[in-house]
Amino acid sequence: MMKSTHKLQTEQIVAGYESKKILHGIDVVIPNNQINVIIGPNACGKSTLLKTMARLIKPIAGDVILDGKSIHKIPPKKLAKVLGVLPQSPIAPEGISVADLVGRGRFPHQSLLSGWSEKDYQAVEEAMDMMGITELANRHLDELSGGQRQRVWIAMALAQQTDILFLDEPTTFLDITYQVEILDLLTDLNRKYGTTIVMVLHDINLAARYADYIFALRKGELIAEGRPSEIITDELIKEIFELNCTVIEDPVSKSPMIIPRGRYHVCS
C-alpha cells in the first residue's frame, strides 16, 4: 500500500451566498489514507463543504490548504493530479462508450501533443479492472444499469490517479445491494492504493460501518469529528438530526448502529 503524504485542511471556510451563508467557518484536517465521511441532515452544508474542499466552489472567506498552499493558487492541471472529484450528477455525452468515458479521466496527465502513453492505457485498464467493468468496455453508457454506471464514473475518477478522491453521495439512487457494492469497491481502493477518500453519505449506518473517520455537520457548523465508535452516540444523533434513537453495536461490523425511535412502534 502506498502512503500519500499530502496534507489537506480547511481554514475557517465560509461558503454559500453573501445573503445566505451555508458554512459558518469550518476548520477540518483531512486524515490521510483514510475513508472520511461527512454526515448531517439535509441542507446542513455537507455537500457544500465537500465541493469547497474539492475546489468546485470558491469559499467567500477562509481557504482550503493543500500541503501549505491554497488550492486556488495551485495550477489547475497540477492540482487535478492530486485531488479528484466525482460530483453527484455528472453528465454523460450521448453514445459515449465505457472505455472512452473512463479514458477521459486521464485528461490532467496528457498534454496537447503527448497523445496516449503506455501509462495512460495502464491506468484505464487498472481502473476498469478494479471496478469490474472490463467486460463492459465497448458498451454504451446509456445501456447500463444505475449500479454499473456509477462504477464506470468511479473508474473514470480512478483513472485520474489522485491521492485524494472526493465523492458526493456516490450511493444515492442505488439499491442497497449496489450501495454496499460501491462502498466495498471504494474500500478496496483505499486499502490497495492508500487513497484518501472523502465522501458525503446519507445513510448513517453505512457511514458508521465504512468510515474510518466521520465529520458531523449541522446548520453549517462542525459538531463532532472522530472515529465512528467514538462519536456516534444517542446524544450526537439527537443533536444533529433531532432524532431520538438507540445506538447498538452492528452485529456484522461491530461498528455503532443507530436504531431510530419514532412516535409509533416503540415497546416501552
Add this chain to the structure above:
Amino acid sequence: MNSNVAKRPVGHKRSYYAAIMIIFFLLLCVSIVASLVFGSRSVTLDDLMAGLFLSSSDSYAAAVVSERIPRTVFSLLCGGALGVSGALMQAVTRNPLADPSILGVNTGASLFVVIGIAFFNISTAGQYIWLSIVGAILTAIIVYGIGSMGRTGNTPLKLVLAGAATSAILSSLISAIMLPRSFVMDQFRFWQVGSVGAANWDFIVIFLPFLASGILLAFIMAPSLNALLLGDEIATGQGVRTGLLTLLSAFTGVILCGAVTALAGPIGFIGLLATHLMRLIFGPDLRLIIPMSAISGAAILTIADVLGRLIGSPGEVEAGIITAFIGAPVLILLATKLKVRSL
C-alpha cells in the same frame, strides 16, 4: 491483463475511422472538382487541367476554370469555418441544436454589416469583418441571456427559440433598413441570403487570418472541451478552467461565423449538418469531431454551391438557400428526437 482492452479507449475501430476519413477526403476532392467544372458554362476535365496547370492556356474554358478557383477556395474555407463554429457552439452550450444560424448569430452579424453600409458608408471587406464580428458577439450574448431566463435555466429548445425569435426581430430590422435604400439593396441582395459567388482573392486574404486562428484555437481547446461535456464540476475536477474555456470557445465560434457572414452573408445550417453527421459517425469525441466538421462543412457548402449553380442554370441559386432547404428539415428531425440533454 489483457492489453487489447486498454487500447480501446482511443484505438478501437481505428480502421473504421480511417476509412470514414478517407471517404470524406474523397468527397471533399469531388466537391472541389465539381465546383470548378460545373456552372452556367460547364467545362470538360481537359479544360479543368488546362485551367489549373497551364498558365499560358488561353482557351475560354480554361479562363472559366481559373475564374472559379477563388470561389471554390472561398466556399471550402467558409464551410470549414462554419463546421468548426457549429461544433464549438454545440459543445459550449451542451446543445445539439446549436448552430450559428439557428442561434441567430448570423443574422446579428448581417444586421451590423447592413447598418454599416446604410449609415456609415462602410465598403471594404476588412470593415465588414469587424462590424460583423461585433454584431455576432452582441447577438450571441443577447440570445444566451434570453435563453437562460426563467426557472429552468437554458435548455436546448429554449435556446433555439430565443435564437429564432431574436433572428426574426433582427431580420425585420435588416429589411427596414434595406428596403428604402436601393443602393444597399442592390449591393446586398445576393449577400442577404448567403452566397459564395462574389468571392475573390482579396476576400480570401482578409478572411484567412480569422479562419486560421479560429481553427487553431478550436483544435487546442478540443481536449478541454471534451472534459467540459461531462459537466462543469467534472471539468473543474480534471483541471479545466471552465469559465475561461467557455468564454474562449464561445468567442472563437462566434468570430468564425461572424467572419464568414461578413463576406458570404448568413449561410445557415452548415454547423448543424456537419457536426451531427460527424457525431453520428465518430461518437462524442471533439478531438475528432472538430477537425472532421471542418472537412465535412467545407464539402457540404461547396456541394451546396454547385447544386445551386446546376439548379439555377443559366443563373444560380445562392448556396444559403440550398443549405437552408436541406438543413431546416434536419433541424426538425433532430428537435423531435431530442432528449433535453443529449450532448
